[in-house]
Amino acid sequence: LVSRSAKPDNTVVRVKDVDIGGGSFVMMAGPCAIESYEQMLEAAKAVKKSGAKVLRGGAYKPRSSPYSFQGLEEEGLKILNAVGRETGMVTITEIVSSSHIEKVSQYADILQVGSRNMQNFELLKEIGKSNMPVLLKRGLSSTIEEWLNAAEYIMKEGNPNVILCERGIRTFETYTRNTLDLNAVAAVKNLSHLPVIVDPSHGTGRRDLIAPLSRAAVAVGADGLIIEVHPHPDMALSDGAQSLTPEEFDNVSKEVNKILLAL
Numbered sequence: 001l002v003s004r005s006a007k008p009d010n011t012v013v014r015v016k017d018v019d020i021g022g023g024s025f026v027m028m029a030g031p032c033a034i035e036s037y038e039q040m041l042e043a044a045k046a047v048k049k050s051g052a053k054v055l056r057g058g059a060y061k062p063r064s065s066p067y068s069f070q071g072l073e074e075e076g077l078k079i080l081n082a083v084g085r086e087t088g089m090v091t092i093t094e095i096v097s098s099s100h101i102e103k104v105s106q107y108a109d110i111l112q113v114g115s116r117n118m119q120n121f122e123l124l125k126e127i128g129k130s131n132m133p134v135l136l137k138r139g140l141s142s143t144i145e146e147w148l149n150a151a152e153y154i155m156k157e158g159n160p161n162v163i164l165c166e167r168g169i170r171t172f173e174t175y176t177r178n179t180l181d182l183n184a185v186a187a188v189k190n191l192s193h194l195p196v197i198v199d200p201s202h203g204t205g206r207r208d209l210i211a212p213l214s215r216a217a218v219a220v221g222a223d224g225l226i227i228e229v230h231p232h233p234d235m236a237l238s239d240g241a242q243s244l245t246p247e248e249f250d251n252v253s254k255e256v257n258k259i260l261l262a263l
């Protein structure tokens with residue numbers, strides 16, 4: 001179902017008035033974690049002004065350490081929902097358990113399956129039984145084939161609204177948090193009709209590399225970007241080192257638009 005031979009035309013996942021895939025380039029942005037209403041509103045207004053159509057923010061954070069901030073849970077979902085409605089933005093948030101599908105779908109427009117859950121097959125099957133748009137992040141050590149098989153799990157249950165997201169993979173390199181695999185973006189665009197979004201924030205882990213990798217992602221043929229933006233990155237409760245200020249995001253957005261015009 002995911003392969004181009006099964007469906008030659010590019011899939012467009014329509015979420016409210018936003019098309020993902022099929023030629024339109026979409027910017028998704030917002031903080032790693034939802035921390036407060038004020039933080040989300042400030043971030044949302046800024047990224048919207050810079051052209052982002054989709055607002056991101058995690059309410060359930062799968063952190064490497066159990067002692068790190070775990071997210072505001074349902075309170076966070078309510079904040080995301082309120083800010084999404086107030087700004088007229090489409091919202092995306094991570095889902096970590098199949099028991100949360102109904103709850104998360106009630107508050108957010110797109111379900112994000114995180115890297116750590118890419119092979120949580122029971123979660124994938126349950127999301128497949130819903131009709132919710134889903135952004136499927138590549139597992140941190142997953143091959144392209146494993147990633148596409150994960151998408152197949154969702155589609156097999158009847159949900160065609162799958163968006164793929166390359167977010168970097170683990171390699172021997174430690175200078176960057178992950179290695180953003182732009183090979184995979186080009187390969188998956190050949191292999192599949194599904195939209196592919198690039199996440200240079202988790203792909204590099206470094207604020208100074210977001211702009212160049214965003215430019216590269218556009219040039220390689222991605223259908224959009226998802227970028228972490230925080231009003232005050234130094235005070236962020238998670239992923240501050242890779243979060244852009246609203247001004248930095250505005251610059252990235254302008255550079256992206258220049259490349260889009262040149263293509």
Ligand code: PEP
Binds near residue numbers: 032
């Ligand atoms: C995130 O988007 O904040 C996140 C946890 O991403 P990933 O699943 O790619 O690590």
Ligand code: MN
Binds near residue numbers: 228239
């Ligand atoms: Mn993050």
